[in-house]
Amino acid sequence: MGILLNADSRLIIQGITGQVGRNTAGRMREAGTPLVGGVTPGRSGQTLDGVPVFDSCNEAVAEVGATGSLVLVPAPFCMDACLEAIDAGLGLVSVYTDNVPLADTIRIRAAAGARGAVVLGPNSAGTVTPGVANLSDLNDSFLSPGTVGIVAKSGAITYEVVDMVRAQGRGVSSVVCLGGDPVLCTGYREVLEHFRADPGTEAVVLIGEIGGGLELLAIDVIAAMGKPVIAHVLGRHAPPGKRMGHAGALVGRGDGARAKAARLGEAGAVVVENFWQIGDRLARALGNR
């Protein structure tokens, strides 16, 4: 099982003819992800890594039945690419592009909400359901299917969590990366709702971080989750007022790591104080399940 992606997913890359697009297409094909095409305006008729290139998302839907997209276009064209994907009826759009103007993100999210599409990012490492489909920059060779869901803003931090899960002899249902920007199209709340409804997910590891309040918007979902949520909030020792890598990771009022962790704990999450103990606490929460 897993969330957002399934056996019927048919994925495309917007910006497939760029350097990153080509590399990603190659990697996806190698790993057996259902990549069915790419979109670069003005480049239809080409074939790249065995998949057709289309002029538009509409064509990709009509010709190869695309359902989801990875957006790898430069920031000035990103909003248009996302709106095009949403307008063509794609249900999942993962935005890897960074430096997207916040006003554009606001419009993308509004369109996604109106059409019922899930947009991850901007500046997101994407999502993967091991063994099913990979729309992320995680490498399939490090992943094995299982029952633990992972949601974080950062991509690289999920590498560590995947390893911690594996060290406990378990695999991953899905990994979802929300992105590092201060304004994001999808938050923890929506992802937890998907994990809650997924019978293939037995527990969720939630990695929060300083800045903003997306973690706190999820607390009523955590309280009603019916399965363990193991939560760790990054940036406990971040100096105040400093931007910690992500543009959105900056301590403001009441959004420090300790305050957030406390609220998540009150909602029923298993709060892990020390990053390295996530695997151990996950194993304890799951027991012999």
Next chain:
Amino acid sequence: MDLLEHEGKRLFARHGIAVPRGGLWPDPPGDLGPCVVKAQVRVGGRGKRGGIRFASSAVETRAAAEGLLGSALGDAAVGRIYVEERLDIARELYLAVMIDRDACCHTLLASPEGGVEVQAVAPERVLRLPVDPVMGLRPFMVRRIVRFLGAPEKAAKALGATAQALYELAVREDATLAEINPLALTADGRVVAADAKVSLDDRAAYRHPDWSAFEQADPGTEVERAILRAGGVAAEVDPEGDVVGVISGAGLMMATLDVMVAHGIRVRCVIDMGGTPLGSSEGLIPIFQAAAAMRPRVTFINAYFHTALADSFARGVLGAAETAPLSGRLILRLVGRRSEEGRRLLAPLGFATHEDLMAAIRAVAEAARETA
């Protein structure tokens, strides 16, 4: 980018928001009469710090301007002075539009209590109005704002127009904050922006060529600015710290800092390399230079790659370290595809190499102790 008051007011005027007549010292309009002399700095509490002075004559204006110029307000040196007409203010209101990151929309804030920090105003006296981007700011919302502000009848129309203009400004100019505090109701019924605080979204600079006319502020420390220029992000933590961490990714940077501090390590600075390690060693050189310039006792590289290849990163490190040798004891934790080869390549450079994060952290703690 945070604008200076006079820059913000220029934007206001362009969008039809009334501002007092004025100009930069030494060339303000000559017929202002009684005026306000204002230091152009980005620090808060400008009035309380003495950065705003009143003058009734040309002689007083000159004295105030020359007294302020070159003085210090908080951390900021006063480099520019703005002189504008003094308003006959009947009431001070608060009006702002900001991007609410959690609600993912522009939000209008209004309060009948202007002229003080909005955080100090009782919550029930501040109207927070999220604006659905599909709707935009509608007349019914504007009426609600005007009612909440309790403005006199004759100012209502101008007040509504100001709210509308401020919202349009925020959206069209890619402002993350456009704040008027105070928004003055004058004795003769005008609605005038007595101050302007505007922050622009740097990501949108490509579509605003006119922004190049604004004075750039340089936030952060020298090291942080150098790393930003190199394509990474740095956070200086403790000037007395022993360890500089050079890390792949923002989340891992925060985790590495947290874990080091939890192990009693005093951290000088952590650096997220950003996309730089994926290119050649050229990208790493300025990062290594900045790291070495802090003269840490220990330099800790913590990198985990799923997409990039760890051995090509290691070759980049080798090349960069030749031009920009790292400082202190060297500890490397490298994981990912072909990381065994990567660790093997870097051992001759003097790196103690690890695969396990916690083993590497313990080695960093020990090295910091031994060299203290």
